[in-house]
Structures are given as C-alpha cells and as structure tokens.
Amino acid sequence: MIVVPAGSFIMGADSRYKYEGPAHPVTIPKAFAIGRFEVTFDQWLACVEDGGCAKDPDDHKWGKGIHPVINVSWAEAVGYTEWLSKKTGFVYRLPTEAEWEYVARGGTTTAYSWGDKPGRDRANCRNCSGEIPHRTFPVGSFEPNPFGLFDVHGNVWEWVQDCWNANHTEAPTDGSARLSGNCMLRVTRSGSWYYVNTNLRSAYRSKYPAKAFSYGIGIRVLRELP
Numbered sequence: 001m002i003v004v005p006a007g008s009f010i011m012g013a014d015s016r017y018k019y020e021g022p023a024h025p026v027t028i029p030k031a032f033a034i035g036r037f038e039v040t041f042d043q044w045l046a047c048v049e050d051g052g053c054a055k056d057p058d059d060h061k062w063g064k065g066i067h068p069v070i071n072v073s074w075a076e077a078v079g080y081t082e083w084l085s086k087k088t089g090f091v092y093r094l095p096t097e098a099e100w101e102y103v104a105r106g107g108t109t110t111a112y113s114w115g116d117k118p119g120r121d122r123a124n125c126r127n128c129s130g131e132i133p134h135r136t137f138p139v140g141s142f143e144p145n146p147f148g149l150f151d152v153h154g155n156v157w158e159w160v161q162d163c164w165n166a167n168h169t170e171a172p173t174d175g176s177a178r179l180s181g182n183c184m185l186r187v188t189r190s191g192s193w194y195y196v197n198t199n200l201r202s203a204y205r206s207k208y209p210a211k212a213f214s215y216g217i218g219i220r221v222l223r224e225l226p
Contacts, residue, residue, distance in 0.1 A: 001033040001223055003147050004103050011101050012168045013111075013203035020203045026098045028175040034039070034095060034103055034178040037139035037150050038068035038158060044080065052083030060215055062135040068218040074210040075184045077159045077219040084221065091224040092171065096177040097162040097205075099222060100189045104153070104202045106146035108219035111201045112146035112153055118197035123154030126196050133193050136215075145176055146177045153200040157188035164207040185209055192216040 005024040012023045027200035041064035047053035057071040072080070077094060077194035095103070110116045121129045124137045142151045145170045160163040171178055189202035198204070208217060 002036050003031055003033050004147060005031050005100070005171065006027075007107075009102055009105060009107075010109065011098055011171075013201075013202075015203070017204065019166060019205045020168070023203075024168055024171065024173065026102070026173050026175055028099065028102050031225055032099065033225060034099075034149065035220045035222075036144070036148060038065045038156060038218045038220050039067050039080070040139055042066060044069040047080055047083045050083070050087070052087070053080055056173060057213075058215075060135070063138070064141075066138045067136050067197070068151070070141055070156055070215050070218050071213045072217070072219065073213045074159050074208075076213070079211070080219065081221055084129065092221050093220065094159055094161045095222040096175060097160045097187050097189065100158065100160050100220075102175070103143045103147055103149055104190065107151075108146060108202070109205075114143075119202070123151070123191075123197070123200055124193045125154040125200055126194060127195055128154060128200075136193055137198060140216065152190055153202075154191050154197075155193060156190070157192045157206065157214075157216055158190050158218060158220045160187050160189055162187045172179070180194055182207075183210070188217055 006028050008027045013020045014023050017058045081092040108111045144150045163181040163183035165181035188206045188208050
C-alpha cells in the first residue's frame with residue numbers, strides 16, 4: 001500500500017468524450033492508503049483458501065500468481081475487501097471514482113499520468129506497443145505513475161464504488177462515492193489489455209453490470225487511515 005495525501009484536483013475533462021464532463025474541482029479531505037498494484041490472483045486465492053471468497057476465478061490460462069485477478073463481479077470484489085477488513089482489523093474498501101482518478105493522475109493534469117500523448121510501451125492495451133497482447137500482464141510490468149502506483153492505465157479495468165451516471169453533473173466534490181443513478185451498473189476505470197489507448201486516459205470512464213464479470217476487469221483496494 002502507498003499512503004496518498006489529502007489534496008485537491010480537477011476531475012474529469014471537457015472533451016469529445018461525453019461521459020467525462022463537466023470538469024470540476026474535487027477535494028480529498030484526508031489521506032488514505034491504496035494498493036500499489038491491482039489485486040493479484042495470489043492475493044485473491046488467499047481469500048479463497050481462508051473461506052472468505054467463494055470463487056476461484058478463471059485465468060484463461062494466462063497465468064495466476066502475480067497476474068491481476070479477473071472474472072470477479074462488483075459484489076465479489078466488495079466481498080474481498082470485507083474479508084480483508086475482518087482479517088486485518090483495518091477498513092478496506094473499493095476506492096470511490098473520485099479517489100481513483102485522484103491517485104491515477106498522481107498530481108498531473110495531462111491526459112495520461114506521463115503526458116498528453118499515449119506513447120509506446122507504457123501500458124498494456126490493444127495498441128500500446130508493436131504487438132496486440134491478447135492477455136493480462138503481471139502487475140508492475142511498466143513504470144509507476146508519480147504517486148508510485150502501477151497499472152492505473154491499462155492491464156485491467158478496476159471496479160470502483162460508484163453507481164453509473166452518464167456525466168459528472170451534480171457529482172460529489174468531496175471525494176465521496178456517487179451512490180445515486182443506475183446502481184445496476186457500476187463504474188470501471190483504467191482501461192484494459194483489450195481496449196485502445198484512448199480508454200487509458202485518466203479521465204476516461206466506463207460502466208459494467210454489477211452482477212457480471214469479465215476477463216478485462218479486476219480491482220484495486222483502498223485502506224482508510226485513522
């Protein structure tokens with residue numbers, strides 16, 4: 001985990017991507033800790049072995065170990081954080097959408113945490129390098145962002161707490177989760193190995209049915225601090 005300080009940033013973007021606007025100021029009122037990496041199969045299977053998680057997810061023969069866990073629904077992801085909380089005595093949960101974008105940007109205002117251009121070989125996505133990957137990569141395969149987090153752009157989408165809303169109109173400005181809207185759908189962030197590099201931008205938003213799971217969606221966990 002990495003401790004992220006409190007702070008303010010501009011969330012979203014006024015761009016041609018209709019789901020991202022309006023850009024608006026958000027203040028994160030207190031520090032929190034968040035995973036440096038997406039949760040791995042090794043970490044998830046520790047929950048399975050302990051009886052806290054029921055599902056042993058399919059890895060599509062790409063490898064378990066330190067590959068990001070995939071094929072877990074939003075509710076299963078929440079269940080994993082509840083197990084972690086019970087096991088450790090700390091409060092673990094999914095990040096809110098605002099917290100996620102705050103840490104993904106890492107203090108930057110550019111399209112990606114490394115700049116405005118997608119570049120080459122900076123992340124795992126369909127057109128991020130010379131070859132289409134067709135799979136997840138082990139976590140930490142690329143350089144971290146300025147906050148020290150890995151894979152906030154690409155590899156797998158990450159579930160966050162928030163219900164889906166088509167834009168940021170009337171979104172909270174205090175970093176809290178937006179729990180109104182279509183809660184049958186939950187927000188996912190970061191892009192994935194399956195999608196193109198425009199989906200990896202810090203402001204890019206997507207949605208997925210909360211009851212469903214995918215080989216392109218995983219999780220990152222947040223720990224609240226006293």
